[in-house]
Amino acid sequence: MLTTVALASQILGLVATGVALAPTVLQAAGSVKNLLTEGRDPTTEEEAAIRSALDASEADFQAAQPGT
Amino acid sequence: MRFLPHPVVIRRLRSFIAPVVVLAMFAGALASCSKTDNGPSPRAVVLAGEKGLTVAQAVARPYLRLPTCTGANGPLCSTVALSTSIKQADREAYVALVVAQGAVDADPDAKSPLTNQAVQRAQTALSALTAIVASLPQK
Numbered sequence: 563m564l565t566t567v568a569l570a571s572q573i574l575g576l577v578a579t580g581v582a583l584a585p586t587v588l589q590a591a592g593s594v595k596n597l598l599t600e601g602r603d604p605t606t607e608e609e610a611a612i613r614s615a616l617d618a619s620e621a622d623f624q625a626a627q628p629g630t
Numbered sequence: 631m632r633f634l635p636h637p638v639v640i641r642r643l644r645s646f647i648a649p650v651v652v653l654a655m656f657a658g659a660l661a662s663c664s665k666t667d668n669g670p671s672p673r674a675v676v677l678a679g680e681k682g683l684t685v686a687q688a689v690a691r692p693y694l695r696l697p698t699c700t701g702a703n704g705p706l707c708s709t710v711a712l713s714t715s716i717k718q719a720d721r722e723a724y725v726a727l728v729v730a731q732g733a734v735d736a737d738p739d740a741k742s743p744l745t746n747q748a749v750q751r752a753q754t755a756l757s758a759l760t761a762i763v764a765s766l767p768q769k
Binding site: 603604608609612613615616619620622623624626627628629630 | 671673674677680681683684687688690694695698707708713717720721727731
């Protein structure tokens with residue numbers, strides 16, 4: 563936990579100049595936060611969507627090549 | 631091999647450094663939530679981890695796609711060693727999350743210590759990836 567806080571502080575220092583966050587990243591992070599703070603179990607549809615997106619992203623990530 | 635002009639590469643690098651803030655904040659929330667009795671269910675925690683890994687991949691992907699450093703194309707390139715580390719950490723986080731997912735499917739209330747261990751391992755693996763992504767070059 564302490565490491566995470568230290569890491570966040572370090573990164574905040576790096577981006578203090580104000581770089582726009584990618585909307586898709588913000589949206590994804592926001593949905594994660596909602597999932598955790600709402601205190602409810604995710605629906606079957608949410609589970610399927612999240613896992614499908616992760617599986618597709620994982621395949622694309624592992625296949626990523628330099629200069630592409 | 632394709633070379634990108636410096637301003638473009640710099641923008642690409644900066645664009646994936648910034649979202650790491652969101653990722654790090656998410657990791658902190660995930661860690662704190664999983665330690666409370668009244669927090670989200672283990673299933674929600676694992677799913678949040680899966681979503682978090684997707685975010686981490688989106689942040690790190692541009693680095694993997696930079697031209698490989700040759701010694702002549704300057705600092706705006708990706709090294710084989712770092713790219714390998716990123717992919718390995720990603721793979722470990724992915725596998726750990728799949729294992730945790732299976733554990734909470736079989737034990738939704740996480741009554742078994744093994745389920746909690748699986749969730750904890752997934753969090754640790756995701757944090758390791760986050761740390762590497764946060765260390766990527768900024769310029």
